Amino acid sequence: xxxxxxxxxxxxxxxxxxxRAGADAYFGYPITPQSEVLEYLMLExxxxxxxxxxxxxxxxxxxINMVFGAAGAxxxxxxxxxxxxxxxxxxxxxxxxxxxxxxxxxNVVRGGPGLGTIQPSQADYFQATKGGGxxxxxxxVLAPAFVQEMADFVPLGFKLAFKYRTPVMILTxxxxxxxxxxxxxxxxxxxxxxxxxxxxxxGKTPDRERNIITSLDLQxxxxxxxxxxxxxxxxKMQEEEVRFEEIACExxxxxxxAYGSSARICQKTVQLARDRGIKAGLLRPITLYxxxxxxxxxKAETVKGILSVEMNAGQMIEDVRLAVNxxxxxxxxxxxxxxxxSPNEVMEAFEEKIxxx
Amino acid sequence: xxxxxxxxxxxxxxxxxxxxxxxxxxxxxxxxxxKVNGKGYHFAYMENPGDCTGCINCAIVCPDGVISVYRVxxxx
Amino acid sequence: MSIHVKSxxxxxxxxxxxxxxxxxxxxxxxxxxxxxxxxHGTVHNIIAEVIEELGIQSNTIGVAPVGCSVLAYEFIHxxxxxxxxxxxxxxxxxxxxxxxxxxxxxYQGDGDLAAIGTNETIHVCNRGEHITIIFINNGIYGMTGGxxxxxTLEGMVSSTSPxxxxxxxxxxxxxxxxxxxxxxxxxxxxxxxxxKPGNVRKTKKAIRKAFxxxxxxxxxxxxxxxSNCNSGWKMTPVKANKWMEENMFVFYPLGDIKVDxxxxx
Numbered sequence: 001x002x003x004x005x006x007x008x009x010x011x012x013x014x015x016x017x018x019x020r021a022g023a024d025a026y027f028g029y030p031i032t033p034q035s036e037v038l039e040y041l042m043l044e045x046x047x048x049x050x051x052x053x054x055x056x057x058x059x060x061x062x063x064i065n066m067v068f069g070a071a072g073a074x075x076x077x078x079x080x081x082x083x084x085x086x087x088x089x090x091x092x093x094x095x096x097x098x099x100x101x102x103x104x105x106x107n108v109v110r111g112g113p114g115l116g117t118i119q120p121s122q123a124d125y126f127q128a129t130k131g132g133g134x135x136x137x138x139x140x141v142l143a144p145a146f147v148q149e150m151a152d153f154v155p156l157g158f159k160l161a162f163k164y165r166t167p168v169m170i171l172t173x174x175x176x177x178x179x180x181x182x183x184x185x186x187x188x189x190x191x192x193x194x195x196x197x198x199x200x201x202x203g204k205t206p207d208r209e210r211n212i213i214t215s216l217d218l219q220x221x222x223x224x225x226x227x228x229x230x231x232x233x234x235x236k237m238q239e240e241e242v243r244f245e246e247i248a249c250e251x252x253x254x255x256x257x258a259y260g261s262s263a264r265i266c267q268k269t270v271q272l273a274r275d276r277g278i279k280a281g282l283l284r285p286i287t288l289y290x291x292x293x294x295x296x297x298x299k300a301e302t303v304k305g306i307l308s309v310e311m312n313a314g315q316m317i318e319d320v321r322l323a324v325n326x327x328x329x330x331x332x333x334x335x336x337x338x339x340x341x342s343p344n345e346v347m348e349a350f351e352e353k354i355x356x357x
Numbered sequence: 358x359x360x361x362x363x364x365x366x367x368x369x370x371x372x373x374x375x376x377x378x379x380x381x382x383x384x385x386x387x388x389x390x391x392k393v394n395g396k397g398y399h400f401a402y403m404e405n406p407g408d409c410t411g412c413i414n415c416a417i418v419c420p421d422g423v424i425s426v427y428r429v430x431x432x433x
Numbered sequence: 434m435s436i437h438v439k440s441x442x443x444x445x446x447x448x449x450x451x452x453x454x455x456x457x458x459x460x461x462x463x464x465x466x467x468x469x470x471x472x473h474g475t476v477h478n479i480i481a482e483v484i485e486e487l488g489i490q491s492n493t494i495g496v497a498p499v500g501c502s503v504l505a506y507e508f509i510h511x512x513x514x515x516x517x518x519x520x521x522x523x524x525x526x527x528x529x530x531x532x533x534x535x536x537x538x539x540y541q542g543d544g545d546l547a548a549i550g551t552n553e554t555i556h557v558c559n560r561g562e563h564i565t566i567i568f569i570n571n572g573i574y575g576m577t578g579g580x581x582x583x584x585t586l587e588g589m590v591s592s593t594s595p596x597x598x599x600x601x602x603x604x605x606x607x608x609x610x611x612x613x614x615x616x617x618x619x620x621x622x623x624x625x626x627x628x629k630p631g632n633v634r635k636t637k638k639a640i641r642k643a644f645x646x647x648x649x650x651x652x653x654x655x656x657x658x659x660s661n662c663n664s665g666w667k668m669t670p671v672k673a674n675k676w677m678e679e680n681m682f683v684f685y686p687l688g689d690i691k692v693d694x695x696x697x698x
Contacts, residue, residue, distance in 0.1 A: 025527070025530060025531050053530045055526070058552055061523070061552070062552070063523075066523050066527035068516070068520075068523075069514060069516075069525060070527035070528065070530065072527075072528065075531045077531075092520070095516075200512075201514050202532065203512055203535055204490060205491045210512050210513075212512070212513045213514045214497075216503060374469055376671055377671065407440070411453055414630035416456075418633055420467065420472060421464075422455075422456025425455040426454040427447045427451040427453065428446070
């Protein structure tokens with residue numbers, strides 16, 4: 001089979017991958033810097049290619065609840081937005097997590113808070129990994145660093161969403177969303193024709209009990225039971241789904257931890273450091289939830305310090321610090337509010353905060 | 358000449374005593390029982406069963422669906 | 434035969450072969466969580482009867498709201514989704530778009546449909562999704578304890594308009610049903626009630642039509658049922674219904690507003 005390569009924007013890669021992943025529906029609302037997802041889908045006429053439904057909703061509130069509806073029918077549903085829109089999604093995500101529905105949500109993060117800016121940012125890390133909406137829940141969070149991963153994480157996202165019946169977030173940013181790179185496209189995956197009758201609301205047939213998709217348990221003991229079920233899922237994710245990439249970590253004395261766009265930048269910083277004779281390494285978490293805590297805990301035995309490099313004021317650093325539990329110094333560096341740090345800026349901070357002290 | 362005779366059965370434990378059935382009955386068959394059910398509600402009963410025509414009006418306005426209606430045609 | 438009609442023994446009448454009415458078998462055995470005399474139960478039973486008569490149980494999915502009828506899914510024996518407050522039309526859209534041949538309906542109160550969910554309501558009606566919306570209007574927030582709703586009448590007392598709704602500061606009651614009837618995406622819009630047997634029969638006809646319309650794929654069928662909230666209004670059920678006739682029906686007159694895509698003159 002001949003490989004299929006295309007030059008695509010990250011946002012376009014998500015859209016093309018959604019069609020190829022056999023998605024049944026996309027519901028979204030325009031917002032910069034992710035509008036190309038919806039634009040690409042509308043242009044591609046996926047209803048003709050695969051029968052996939054694409055609908056521009058009247059708001060993010062409506063979009064995420066359309067996701068809730070279609071996901072309740074057991075369909076593969078995907079949506080995308082950017083930070084302010086993702087804030088509006090939160091109500092729906094909390095309901096989706098509680099009702100245990102699978103779906104994929106793409107957040108092409110921009111600088112905040114508030115209306116913020118349209119430039120890339122990683123300031124939604126807390127929101128993505130700690131829950132975001134009300135109640136005790138998590139999404140499984142994937143952080144692509146390349147346009148290739150923007151495509152590949154869509155079918156992976158669906159796989160994990162259905163495995164755990166949970167919302168999966170692809171947490172990227174305006175930089176990767178807008179950047180064009182060569183992408184090897186995977187072959188078309190057929191849309192599902194059968195749905196898990198144990199839970200889908202597709203109409204009660206005589207051969208099964210009726211299914212009710214709800215996030216409500218008025219009896220507190222039942223709600224506690226539901227919460228236990230969610231927590232058991234998160235524990236299983238922590239055991240089975242942690243994904244990360246090590247770059248020059250094997251002999252590293254000093255480590256950077258960075259994901260997504262920031263990891264791309266830090267890759268260069270590793271080179272700069274090695275050129276100066278500093279044994280630097282980079283850990284790139286690919287799943288932000290579950291976080292590679294065990295890896296970092298083990299690494300704290302051999303490295304002397306860690307710099308958490310994020311395009312925010314210091315969010316992932318809390319997870320890094322929790323993992324190493326005070327054993328070694330952990331510092332933060334990063335530009336934010338839509339600014340992107342350079343490899344040299346990171347290098348200076350790395351030397352000053354981690355290598356020198 | 359054929360005439361209809363009806364009768365109702367009230368699911369006493371599910372009756373909430375709202376009295377809408379009494380209002381709906383065109384032949385004033387129903388009254389509220391002085392006794393109460395397990396939930397503490399007075400419940401409907403046929404005070405004048407001979408006047409029931411089985412029109413089902415009481416049953417369809419009952420929000421709790423506690424009334425079943427039976428009907429026979431009687432030759433007079 | 435010469436049986437005296439009046440003296441006929443009730444026991445001779447109450448036999449399975451003489452049964453002429455019983456609540457729909459599609460109603461579950463769960464005791465309704467509504468107050469005595471509340472119209473929700475009546476409308477639930479009508480929906481169950483319509484689904485049963487049309488034989489569409491295996492093809493019908495309901496969307497429950499937030500409000501008193503949040504637990505609607507406990508009472509009608511079909512598949513359900515329970516939506517966030519006001520979002521039922523969006524949830525129904527998601528369902529209908531991926532299952533265009535299924536019967537999808539929302540069941541919503543006035544706070545849900547006409548306040549927090551106004552945007553979803555207007556746009557689902559404007560897009561003309563082929564769904565049914567059952568809208569229960571009792572002019573009050575029942576579940577949270579009788580607060581003012583978007584539909585609360587001028588001067589009407591509620592727990593958040595304890596001196597009566599002052600429209601100069603609290604805004605006007607909204608006739609959302611007339612509003613959605615103006616939109617090209619609605620095919621059938623009607624306002625009914627369930628407080629009297631005749632009204633129950635009319636409402637059943639309307640709800641049946643609203644479900645049958647889904648087969649035509651011509652847009653939203655919207656059935657408003659003006660209902661009482663005797664707990665919220667602080668009246669007996671019988672008095673509440675009388676008050677409803679004298680006050681609610683004046684501002685929210687019963688009858689068809691749009692039929693087969695045409696506004697009723």
